[in-house]
Amino acid sequence: MEQTLKPLLEISGLRTSFDTFDGKVRAVDGVDLEVYAGRTLCVVGESGCGKSVTARSILRLVEDSGSIDAGSITWHGDGEPFDILSLDPRGKRLQRLRGGDIGMIFQEPAASLLPLRTIGAQLIETLRIHTGLDKRAARARAVELLDAVGIPDPKRRIDAYPFQLSGGMCQRAMIAIALCANPSLLIADEPTTALDVTTQARILDLLRDLQAEHRMAVMFITHDLGVVAELADEVAVMYLGRVVERAPVDELFADPKHPYTKALLASVPVLGRDRGRDLPTIPGTVPNPLHRPSGCSFHPRCAEAVAGKCDIDAPTEVDFGGGRTAECVLYDTEGARA
Amino acid sequence: MLRYLGRRALYMAATLLAISLVVFVIINLPPGDYVTALQSRYAAQGQGLTVQDIENLRVRYGLDGNLLQQYWHWFTQIVLHGDLGMSFEHEKPVSQVIAPRLGWTIAVSLITLLVTWALAFPIGVYSAVKQHSVGDYAATTVGFLGLATPNFLIALVFIYFSVTWFGSVPSGLCSPEWCDASWNLGKLLDLLGHLWIPMIVIGTGGVAGLVRIIRNNLLDELRRPYVTAARARGVPEGPLLRRYPLRVALNPFVSTIGWILPLLLVGDIVVGQILSLPTLGPILLGSLKSQDMYLAGSIIMVLSVVTVIGTLISDLLLGWLDPRIRLGHQR
Numbered sequence: 001m002e003q004t005l006k007p008l009l010e011i012s013g014l015r016t017s018f019d020t021f022d023g024k025v026r027a028v029d030g031v032d033l034e035v036y037a038g039r040t041l042c043v044v045g046e047s048g049c050g051k052s053v054t055a056r057s058i059l060r061l062v063e064d065s066g067s068i069d070a071g072s073i074t075w076h077g078d079g080e081p082f083d084i085l086s087l088d089p090r091g092k093r094l095q096r097l098r099g100g101d102i103g104m105i106f107q108e109p110a111a112s113l114l115p116l117r118t119i120g121a122q123l124i125e126t127l128r129i130h131t132g133l134d135k136r137a138a139r140a141r142a143v144e145l146l147d148a149v150g151i152p153d154p155k156r157r158i159d160a161y162p163f164q165l166s167g168g169m170c171q172r173a174m175i176a177i178a179l180c181a182n183p184s185l186l187i188a189d190e191p192t193t194a195l196d197v198t199t200q201a202r203i204l205d206l207l208r209d210l211q212a213e214h215r216m217a218v219m220f221i222t223h224d225l226g227v228v229a230e231l232a233d234e235v236a237v238m239y240l241g242r243v244v245e246r247a248p249v250d251e252l253f254a255d256p257k258h259p260y261t262k263a264l265l266a267s268v269p270v271l272g273r274d275r276g277r278d279l280p281t282i283p284g285t286v287p288n289p290l291h292r293p294s295g296c297s298f299h300p301r302c303a304e305a306v307a308g309k310c311d312i313d314a315p316t317e318v319d320f321g322g323g324r325t326a327e328c329v330l331y332d333t334e335g336a337r338a
Numbered sequence: 339m340l341r342y343l344g345r346r347a348l349y350m351a352a353t354l355l356a357i358s359l360v361v362f363v364i365i366n367l368p369p370g371d372y373v374t375a376l377q378s379r380y381a382a383q384g385q386g387l388t389v390q391d392i393e394n395l396r397v398r399y400g401l402d403g404n405l406l407q408q409y410w411h412w413f414t415q416i417v418l419h420g421d422l423g424m425s426f427e428h429e430k431p432v433s434q435v436i437a438p439r440l441g442w443t444i445a446v447s448l449i450t451l452l453v454t455w456a457l458a459f460p461i462g463v464y465s466a467v468k469q470h471s472v473g474d475y476a477a478t479t480v481g482f483l484g485l486a487t488p489n490f491l492i493a494l495v496f497i498y499f500s501v502t503w504f505g506s507v508p509s510g511l512c513s514p515e516w517c518d519a520s521w522n523l524g525k526l527l528d529l530l531g532h533l534w535i536p537m538i539v540i541g542t543g544g545v546a547g548l549v550r551i552i553r554n555n556l557l558d559e560l561r562r563p564y565v566t567a568a569r570a571r572g573v574p575e576g577p578l579l580r581r582y583p584l585r586v587a588l589n590p591f592v593s594t595i596g597w598i599l600p601l602l603l604v605g606d607i608v609v610g611q612i613l614s615l616p617t618l619g620p621i622l623l624g625s626l627k628s629q630d631m632y633l634a635g636s637i638i639m640v641l642s643v644v645t646v647i648g649t650l651i652s653d654l655l656l657g658w659l660d661p662r663i664r665l666g667h668q669r
Contacts, residue, residue: 059570063561090575099572112567115662116585125581126571161661177571 007034007076008185008217009058009102014071016050016057025289027053027066029241035185040211040218042228042249044264045238046286051221052107054238055189058219059098060089077101077184100130103178107190109170113162119146119173120158123180130181145176150206168199172206179210185217192227204230225268229253234323237261240289240297246325257326259304296329304330339657342664346653350646357642358416362409365635373401375426375629399423416639423632427625432636435621440640442511443617447602450537454544454598459591461545462552466587467579469557477549484546493539493612511536511615539609544598548591555590559583589660595652600645 016028028050035041043051056062058073073084075097087094098104106112113122120142127138127145139158146154149172162170171191178186188207192200204227211218220231228235232249237258245258256262263282284301287293293300299310309329318331373395380387396402399411415421422432461481465474500506511532512525559565560583568582569575603618610619618637625633657664 056566061566061570063566095572095574097572098570104567104570106563106567106570108563111563114564114568114582114585116660117581122568125573129572129574161665163662164665174567 006037008037009033009035009219010072010074010076011054011058012072012074014054014057014073015069016053016062016066017069018066020065020290023290026241026292027289028057029289031071031238031241031243033236033243035217035219036234037184037217038211038215039233040220040231041234041236042220042222042232043236043238044222044225044228046223048286048289049238050241051223051238052189055104055187055219055221058084058187059102059104060084060087060094061104075101096130099126099178099183100181101183102185102187103181103183104187104189105171105174105178105191108194109167109174109191110162110165112174113170115161115163118159118161119165119170120160123158123173123177126177127180141180142176145180146173149173149176149179149210150202151176166199167195168203171195171199171203175203175206175210179214179216182214183216185219186211187219187221189221190223191220193222193224200227207231225264237264240286240292242297242327243325244298244327246323248323251322251324257320257324257331258328259302259330260298261326263301263303296327306330339664342657343654346650346657350650353646354643357646358413358639359409361635361639361642362412364638365412365631366405366408368629368631373399379426422636422639425625425630425633427628427630427633432633435633436618436636436640439616439618439621442615443603443619444644446511446533446536446540446615446617447599449533450541450544450602451595451598453537454541454548454602455591457541458545458548458552462549463556463584465549466553466556466560474553478553481546481549484542485550487542489539489543490608490612492542493609496535496539497612536609536613536615539613540602544601548594548598551590551594552587555587556583559586562586585659589656592655592659593652595655596645596649599648600641603641603644 011031011033014028014031015026018025018027031050031054033041033043033054043054045051053062053066057068060068062068068085071085074081075084082093084094084097087097113119120139123142123145124135124138127133127141128135131138131141133141143154143158146158151157151169151172157165157169162173165173174191186207191207192203195203207218208231210216218231220227222228228249235245235247235249235252236243237245237252237260239260245252245256245261247257252261253265256265260282263280266280267282269279282301287297287300293311295309295311295313296302296305296315299305302310305311306329313329315327315329317325317327319325320331373392376395377387377392399408401408403411412423415423420433422436424430425432425435428435461477465471465477468474511529513528513532562583565578565582568578573581607619607622609615610617611623614620618641622634622637624630625637
């Protein structure tokens with residue numbers, strides 16, 4: 001089915017690294033991803049697997065110590081497709097892409113808003129950058145937007161400072177800012193991690209409603225498999241800077257291919273099932289990306305590792321068809337279990 | 339905002355009360371009091387004070403009674419009558435000694451403060467935005483030199499070079515031919531010609547300190563999530579810097595009025611002596627040397643008042659700039 005859809009965003013061979021005192025850390029090490037118009041791609045993985053850096057690379061938001069070394073990020077919005085990485089970093093097109101074509105929301109909503117300016121001021125500023133509305137029209141539109149993201153009493157709240165609002169309300173304001181120019185893609189970088197469970201559920205509902213309403217694509221970064229099950233159309237599982245498995249959401253949960261995905265799913269607690277026994281965990285910890293294991297980077301923690309094979313050669317990507325891939329030696333190139 | 343203002347004003351009154359206590363204790367630390375000192379001085383000159391004179395003076399300064407009563411007398415005299423006491427060294431009321439110099443002191447300090455800001459702000463912003471650039475390293479190096487060099491040393495270096503190059507010592511705030519003249523353009527230009535020396539001498543330490551503060555604060559702020567978030571929504575770099583991190587980095591800058599004002603006033607003491615400025619510094623030094631305690635205490639008191647007022651101004655500015663401070667108590 002995915003083959004008939006045209007990708008909106010195409011990341012291929014992306015490599016992003018950071019210079020540290022200990023050496024060059026390859027945070028993203030050859031990532032290929034596609035986001036399709038109107039659909040939701042969830043990127044899951046443990047902390048430090050490079051999912052946030054991938055998201056930030058798309059809008060060229062990697063901080064000064066980091067650099068994008070290779071790959072291309074092609075934007076197929078309206079008009080000619082182009083490589084975002086080849087844009088002038090201070091140019092108008094990139095500026096229009098940020099916030100105009102692609103909206104982004106972040107992990108800590110309160111810290112992502114400047115405490116010294118009202119949420120209205122920050123929303124109106126973004127509106128005026130991307131829509132060219134005059135001050136009064138922008139303010140009226142801002143009230144509508146705040147209302148649309150479920151902020152009660154928007155006429156009054158528009159003049160509230162971020163520190164006067166709860167985390168959930170700040171995230172709603174961030175969503176209003178991200179969506180103010182009707183972007184075709186929303187990148188959500190763990191937007192509910194800092195919120196409590198009830199607020200989290202409401203924000204997810206809101207995102208789903210808004211997505212249906214605006215018919216936009218969503219790239220959702222998370223480490224929460226529950227969120228994945230609820231939101232995703234497609235899922236990409238990342239481990240140590242690489243996408244190890246890609247699948248439509250139902251298939252991923254029903255039939256995980258990569259041992260890492262299997263282990264991840266096994267470690268999700270199930271009500272009733274897990275009473276009286278320890279929750280299964282993945283042995284070991286995520287290796288330091290400075291000292292990547294040879295061969296498959298997951299092999300030291302893998303229950304199904306094949307000695308003499310996994311620790312020597314990096315596995316190639318196996319295509320199962322229908323948008324399913326896995327990077328694992330357990331499958332031969334036709335996708336059958338070897 | 340009114341409540342905020344009221345609270346700050348209350349703190350200010352309390353601070354001043356505490357300072358006045360300390361100052362009074364300092365005044366009373368030397369053995370004997372003002373009248374006994376005066377007596378011995380007149381005796382040394384072969385003149386005597388009549389018993390009536392002594393009695394009048396003792397009543398005027400409330401010298402009979404315990405320390406607390408004396409403090410109360412001194413305090414009410416200042417607050418109700420503006421009477422700071424007599425200067426023993428100058429043989430004039432303290433207020434007459436201080437008044438003409440206070441204006442110059444405040445003027446020199448304020449101008450220095452403004453120049454300090456005007457220099458420190460752009461340099462600090464530049465070296466934060468262009469961190470690790472040649473300009474940043476140059477500013478940092480010069481800044482450390484400025485911080486590490488005592489003001490009086492800079493003053494001495496200035497004097498040395500002006501003597502060797504120009505054959506004259508830059509002293510005071512006006513040339514002899516202009517000092518007694520009434521205000522006109524010539525006198526103003528002459529003043530400006532003299533003012534830059536104390537300004538540089540007193541200001542270098544302040545500029546260096548402020549550059550460090552702005553640079554470090556801005557560097558902190560530039561890494562905050564709200565900067566990334568604002569960039570992610572397409573705010574161009576120039577407005578981004580002005581409207582976001584600079585707004586926050588401005589806070590410590592404004593609050594420096596509180597600490598840089600006393601720094602400038604103290605800097606003025608030594609430098610004023612070396613460059614013989616018509617400011618309070620030199621006479622404070624003189625009064626301390628000759629144990630003219632009413633004068634010394636009063637100067638310290640006046641400088642404290644100026645500093646506390648400066649702090650109040652910076653608090654009000656902060657409240658105006660930062661809604662978290664303004665609204666902090668009414669969440």
